[in-house]
Amino acid sequence: MSRQNGQDRRDGQSRQDGTERAYDIVLFGATGFVGTLTAEYLAAHAPQGLRWAVAARDTGRLERLRERLAAIDPRCAELPLLRADVTDPDSLRDVAGQARVVATMVGPYLEYGEELVAACADAGTDYLDLCGEPEFVDLMYVRHDARARETGARLVHAAGFDSVPHDLGVWFTVRQLPEGVPLTVDGFVRVGGTFSGGTFASALGQFARGRHLLAAARDRRRHEPRLVGRRAYAPTGAPRYAGEVGAWALPLPTIDPQIVQRSARALERYGPDFRYRHYAAIRTLPSAVGGAAGAGALLAAAQVPPVRRWLSGRLRPGEGPDEERRANSWFSVRFVGEGGGKRVFTEVAGGDPGYGDTAKMLAEAALCLVLDDLPRTSGQVTTAVALGEPLVERLRRAGISFRVAAVR
Numbered sequence: 001m002s003r004q005n006g007q008d009r010r011d012g013q014s015r016q017d018g019t020e021r022a023y024d025i026v027l028f029g030a031t032g033f034v035g036t037l038t039a040e041y042l043a044a045h046a047p048q049g050l051r052w053a054v055a056a057r058d059t060g061r062l063e064r065l066r067e068r069l070a071a072i073d074p075r076c077a078e079l080p081l082l083r084a085d086v087t088d089p090d091s092l093r094d095v096a097g098q099a100r101v102v103a104t105m106v107g108p109y110l111e112y113g114e115e116l117v118a119a120c121a122d123a124g125t126d127y128l129d130l131c132g133e134p135e136f137v138d139l140m141y142v143r144h145d146a147r148a149r150e151t152g153a154r155l156v157h158a159a160g161f162d163s164v165p166h167d168l169g170v171w172f173t174v175r176q177l178p179e180g181v182p183l184t185v186d187g188f189v190r191v192g193g194t195f196s197g198g199t200f201a202s203a204l205g206q207f208a209r210g211r212h213l214l215a216a217a218r219d220r221r222r223h224e225p226r227l228v229g230r231r232a233y234a235p236t237g238a239p240r241y242a243g244e245v246g247a248w249a250l251p252l253p254t255i256d257p258q259i260v261q262r263s264a265r266a267l268e269r270y271g272p273d274f275r276y277r278h279y280a281a282i283r284t285l286p287s288a289v290g291g292a293a294g295a296g297a298l299l300a301a302a303q304v305p306p307v308r309r310w311l312s313g314r315l316r317p318g319e320g321p322d323e324e325r326r327a328n329s330w331f332s333v334r335f336v337g338e339g340g341g342k343r344v345f346t347e348v349a350g351g352d353p354g355y356g357d358t359a360k361m362l363a364e365a366a367l368c369l370v371l372d373d374l375p376r377t378s379g380q381v382t383t384a385v386a387l388g389e390p391l392v393e394r395l396r397r398a399g400i401s402f403r404v405a406a407v408r
Helices: 033-045 059-072 074-078 089-098 114-123 134-151 164-174 197-207 210-223 256-266 285-301 305-312 323-327 356-371 388-397
Strands: 023-028 052-056 081-083 099-104 126-129 154-156 183-192 231-233 240-242 247-251 273-282 330-339 342-350 401-407
Touching: 023 033, 023 089, 023 356, 033 052, 033 059, 033 356, 052 059, 059 074, 059 081, 081 089, 089 099, 089 114, 099 114, 099 356, 114 126, 114 134, 114 154, 126 356, 134 154, 134 210, 154 356, 164 183, 164 256, 164 273, 164 330, 164 342, 164 356, 164 388, 164 401, 183 247, 183 256, 231 256, 256 273, 356 388, 388 401
Parallel strands: 023 052, 023 099, 052 081, 099 126, 126 154, 183 273, 231 273
Antiparallel strands: 183 330, 240 247, 247 273, 330 342, 342 401
């Protein structure tokens, strides 16, 4: 099978045996805001016998976290605590060597992430993160995909709101359409909630690194195998009124369409000619104009270092809203798919996108990697390629809906 889709057979050398590892899952950065939510979710939902641990650089904070988790499940009173620091590569290699899966919430990833990716790729350990930084993902592909394929490690980036609802939502939509024909899907995102401090910091950093981002993307294209006999692309759509969803559609400059495109390149089920466009759905024209102006202002401000630092201080990584505000947050991503004379409307919807449901998605993805029967993949892979239907079913049981709204 091709190197592109990662469907490599794993031999005895290339895939670690879970019985030889001390832990099924290690959460790295577990004492941060989203890390704590992810640990709390695992404490409440981990199946009997799951061997998991939490890791961070501050053992005092880890001990306080363990007390908090023990109030959810008394078994967590004995939860292992691992000290690990992004400035200490040996500690990261130690964590990777003990785990079947490492899930990390430590960002911005461009600044803090590579050593752990490298450690997991070398150890044959599955890796998950919440990264929404295209430059980082492209750099990790160029530098560590080949090694991960040798060892059997699955490197899965963007396993939170970036980009699980969009990647799996498109995958779910494609499965409602005919096979073997050209397909188009448009995604329309609506959010009622606050993005995390880590997401905000990552976005500011990427806005300020336009040339570096483009250079990393070009370098990735030089290393990726060419797609032969098929086409999959994700162009930037033009702003428009989208009557199919009753909203103004503004193109969203996020990592999500790139992730969807990679899934489409890897999986023949997306058809011989696949196109995806990604939008924010805004109900009124004044709000759409204001949103576009605000995004432009943020992009301009990110180019000025003192202004960028000031903005970063408004919402710091590791901080987040209170429980009441999270409980009132929500997201909805509606998809319109067409092909073979059929048109289908689908939706992925859930609760707090920036915090609560991001933690849920990451935790369920980690459980999926450890416990579920999955396709044989390795290297840098997307959630749709590596996890697919098993993760969709897990998320449904966890309260995130995947539904077909209409077929025409």
